[in-house]
Amino acid sequence: MITESEISKIIGQPEGQQLEYKAVLPPSRTIAQLICSFANADGGYIVLGVSESPGRTLEIPGLSQDFHANSITHKALDLLSPQPQTHYQYIQHQGKSLYIIKVEKSGVTVSAEGRIFKRVGVETILINPAKIEFKGGYQRVRDTHQLLVNSKQHATNSKSRMIEHYQSILKIIDDLNKQLYPHGPSNFTTDPEGKVLTRILYSSFVDNFETYLSDILYEIFLACKFS
Numbered sequence: 001m002i003t004e005s006e007i008s009k010i011i012g013q014p015e016g017q018q019l020e021y022k023a024v025l026p027p028s029r030t031i032a033q034l035i036c037s038f039a040n041a042d043g044g045y046i047v048l049g050v051s052e053s054p055g056r057t058l059e060i061p062g063l064s065q066d067f068h069a070n071s072i073t074h075k076a077l078d079l080l081s082p083q084p085q086t087h088y089q090y091i092q093h094q095g096k097s098l099y100i101i102k103v104e105k106s107g108v109t110v111s112a113e114g115r116i117f118k119r120v121g122v123e124t125i126l127i128n129p130a131k132i133e134f135k136g137g138y139q140r141v142r143d144t145h146q147l148l149v150n151s152k153q154h155a156t157n158s159k160s161r162m163i164e165h166y167q168s169i170l171k172i173i174d175d176l177n178k179q180l181y182p183h184g185p186s187n188f189t190t191d192p193e194g195k196v197l198t199r200i201l202y203s204s205f206v207d208n209f210e211t212y213l214s215d216i217l218y219e220i221f222l223a224c225k226f227s
Helices: 004-008 028-039 069-078 139-152 157-175 192-225
Strands: 019-022 044-048 086-093 096-103 117-120 123-126
Touching: 004 086, 028 044, 028 069, 028 096, 028 117, 028 123, 069 086, 139 157, 157 192
Parallel strands: 019 044
Antiparallel strands: 044 096, 086 096, 117 123
16 A cells, blocks of 8 residues: 555655656556566655656656556566565545555565566666677678667667667577578578578568557657646
8 A cells, every 4th residue: 555645755856766757657568677676676666647857857747547557567567577566556646646656675586577677776777688699700790789789778668679679680690691691691592491581580670660660659649648
């Protein structure tokens, strides 16, 4: 149970080790990563319906109950293993509806889809990033991978997921380089099996980009609705 008096003591404090503000309702995967990071640190609160500007000025637009935050939170918790002790509910604050997720510190390491996040200051840090090693020998693959790594440093959650998918495809291309590009990275294979594999991989590129567009449009919609 989260009380209004408990939240009144929190609202107004700057974001930090135990507090994260979100003006809108993020996707379930983002919520899962935040819950995971707090559980692996000191616990804390995720407050939806409040935004903090760079000058640390708080705005409280509130969060509409039309977005079914409970359902999104349930999906987020399903992505966690083990599930930490979490409390979540709508709270009325200054005439606005806020959605609060209170995360207790976990005694064991919590992962979100196999990835371990930890709260460090105001950042949600991935502490077990997948290590991708390229052994095929094509420099162009390694150069492209490095471009993706650089692009990910300040990427949104949607863009990060898109980049990670592209990195996984690059790894497959590197592993199968002799089948896909037997005569060098500028020449496609003439082998029928290699052609089929190439079509599948490039189709995956396109599908992933369409998913990214869907995610980013949803985030823009939510931001405009509560701006």
